[in-house]
Amino acid sequence: MRRPLALLLALPLAVAACSPAGPPAVDTTPTVGVQLFQWPWRSVAKECTDVLGPHGVGFVLLSPAQEHIEGDQWWTSYQPVSYQLESKLGTREEFAQMVEACGDAGVDVIADAVINHMAGIDGGVGVAGTEFEHYEYPGLYGRDDFHTCSLTVSGDIENYLDQQQVQECELVNLADLDTGSDPVRDTIAAYLDDLTSLGVDGFRIDAAKHMSAGDVEAIVGRLQGDPRIISEVIRGSGEPIQPEDYLDAGAVFAFQVAKDLAGIVPGGSVHRAVELRDGEVPSDDAYTFVTNHDTERNGQTLSSKDPDEFRVATALLIGIDYGTPVLYSGYAFSDRDAGPPSSEGRVEDVECAEPSEDPADGAWLCQHRDVLGLAEWAAVVGDAPVANMWREGYAVGWDRGELGLIAVNDSSRPATVRVSTGLPDGEYCDAAGPVAPPTTRDRCAEGGVVVEDGAAELQLPAMGAVALHVNLRAG
Missing domain, CATH: 3.20.20.80 (Glycosidases)
Known part of the structure; x- marks a missing residue:
């Protein structure tokens, strides 16, 4: 179609x-x-x-x-x-x-x-x-x-x-x-x-x-x-x-x-x-x-x-x-x-x-x-390949080319990790989580993730994920 x-x-x-x-x-x-x-x-x-x-x-x-x-x-x-x-x-x-x-x-x-x-x-x-x-x-x-x-x-x-x-x-x-x-x-x-x-x-x-x-x-x-x-x-x-x-x-x-x-x-x-x-x-x-x-x-x-x-x-x-x-x-x-x-x-x-x-x-x-x-x-x-994979405790993540980053925490406790990434510098909003009714939320209102000089600090929720991509950045 x-x-x-x-x-x-x-x-x-x-x-x-x-x-x-x-x-x-x-x-x-x-x-x-x-x-x-x-x-x-x-x-x-x-x-x-x-x-x-x-x-x-x-x-x-x-x-x-x-x-x-x-x-x-x-x-x-x-x-x-x-x-x-x-x-x-x-x-x-x-x-x-x-x-x-x-x-x-x-x-x-x-x-x-x-x-x-x-x-x-x-x-x-x-x-x-x-x-x-x-x-x-x-x-x-x-x-x-x-x-x-x-x-x-x-x-x-x-x-x-x-x-x-x-x-x-x-x-x-x-x-x-x-x-x-x-x-x-x-x-x-x-x-x-x-x-x-x-x-x-x-x-x-x-x-x-x-x-x-x-x-x-x-x-x-x-x-x-x-x-x-x-x-x-x-x-x-x-x-x-x-x-x-x-x-x-x-x-x-x-x-x-x-x-x-x-x-x-x-x-x-x-x-x-x-x-x-x-x-x-x-x-x-x-x-x-x-x-x-x-x-x-x-x-x-x-x-x-x-x-x-x-x-x-x-x-x-x-x-x-x-x-x-x-x-x-x-x-x-x-x-x-x-x-x-x-x-x-x-x-x-x-x-x-x-x-x-x-x-x-x-x-x-x-x-x-x-x-x-x-x-x-x-x-x-899209089909951008996995790159820059990292692992820290029960958390793991990677880039998808220079378009996105995903990090997953397989622990019952939140985790803070600092990672290298190929994403361009800027402030990104978390794309993970619900966006459709009845759970609509402003993903940028919750604060952004700053990528600077190829590095970012991520606050990972317990048994959850953070996902960043180049089309969702904080103004």
């Missing part, structure tokens, strides 16, 4: 408002994305307009848009019964309006494409009224369009070291599409092209690991235009299917980065963050995250239930020069199957909850708003 010229010009001016007498602002390229998990389309549209666009977020990752089985659980969204754009998140018209609103705000839209399978129940009626049976979806697919697995007694995947099982048997009874079939590929491509026709900019390929890399590539090759592709392929030690296999179709999610952050932050080894690229796919092919909707439920990564560590990990994720970071925004839950607040089969509009150490189930947490200053910082530093 082409970004409005007015928006590209406005962003550097907005973030440079504290420095009217300083050097001109550098051009910015919004890169950081936000996964708005289970957010309804009307709320996504409002967030794009009011928050994400104005604060340098490059794209939003949605939950699935197609018709699905009935039920309040979040995973019902991942059990398609038709490719109608009618779901608990909204109507086709609301979806189209949301995509347009996000585009006008300069925010790309990435749809979650569930194309490996259909529903995992014997039959019923979808949320838009479509009647179906297992392996029979009228006007869409019949029994011959699905794999028949004879490799296991149950028909489900039992051994992830067996590539054929992973890609031809069923994942917990979900009807597994034969994505090697040309008619199936054509039907899937038509569905994705429909989304593209409404302005969608790209797709997260759900459960890509459960389709052969060749099948994914063949489907992507049928698509109109040049959508952004991000495949979900979880790296498993010793497994025959790895993320690198899918790079011919596009980028992949770097799950190992999230798992490594969950180890180095509680372990006091934050200096190892710059090594997270080791053994991973190239930076341009990697989408990185601290948590997502699956990992926050299975405990494999940090989450908002670990607020201090989550904050530190997010700063590290954005601070390193590897991958495209994706922030996460969800809701509070004690039952891992629980969906968001709903009424009459529809997810209610999002109202961000006040910060709390013990949020009520269903409270919209809006975690992304707490770190949008870092998204702005990332838009300024």
Whole structure:
């Protein structure tokens, strides 16, 4: 999606408002994305307009848009019964309006494409009224369009070291599409092209690991235009299917980065963050995250239930020069199957909850708003490399070229450090921390950080970060 010229010009001016007498602002390229998990389309549209666009977020990752089985659980969204754009998140018209609103705000839209399978129940009626049976979806697919697995007694995947099982048997009874079939590929491509026709900019390929890399590539090759592709392929030690296999179709999610952050932050080894690229796919092919909707439920990564560590990990994720970071925004839950607040089969509009150490189930947490200053910082530093790295106790930091500096404190106590930096001399405001409603603050009113003769003294908050960039300087 082409970004409005007015928006590209406005962003550097907005973030440079504290420095009217300083050097001109550098051009910015919004890169950081936000996964708005289970957010309804009307709320996504409002967030794009009011928050994400104005604060340098490059794209939003949605939950699935197609018709699905009935039920309040979040995973019902991942059990398609038709490719109608009618779901608990909204109507086709609301979806189209949301995509347009996000585009006008300069925010790309990435749809979650569930194309490996259909529903995992014997039959019923979808949320838009479509009647179906297992392996029979009228006007869409019949029994011959699905794999028949004879490799296991149950028909489900039992051994992830067996590539054929992973890609031809069923994942917990979900009807597994034969994505090697040309008619199936054509039907899937038509569905994705429909989304593209409404302005969608790209797709997260759900459960890509459960389709052969060749099948994914063949489907992507049928698509109109040049959508952004991000495949979900979880790296498993010793497994025959790895993320690198899918790079011919596009980028992949770097799950190992999230798992490594969950180890180095509680372990006091934050200096190892710059090594997270080791053994991973190239930076341009990697989408990185601290948590997502699956990992926050299975405990494999940090989450908002670990607020201090989550904050530190997010700063590290954005601070390193590897991958495209994706922030996460969800809701509070004690039952891992629980969906968001709903009424009459529809997810209610999002109202961000006040910060709390013990949020009520269903409270919209809006975690992304707490770190949008870092998204702005990332838009300024772009792909500038890590330089001048330093380490002092549990604090670590580095420059990103001559455009920005970030420092992270992984200690329960504040820290004062004096560091060398390549930033030009001047007085800088701290870009870290919340900037969006309802937590708007004047970051320059809190006092600046003086860079003089290539050195700066930083006051680091406990379990927090300081981030400086050339577009946010004190007047």
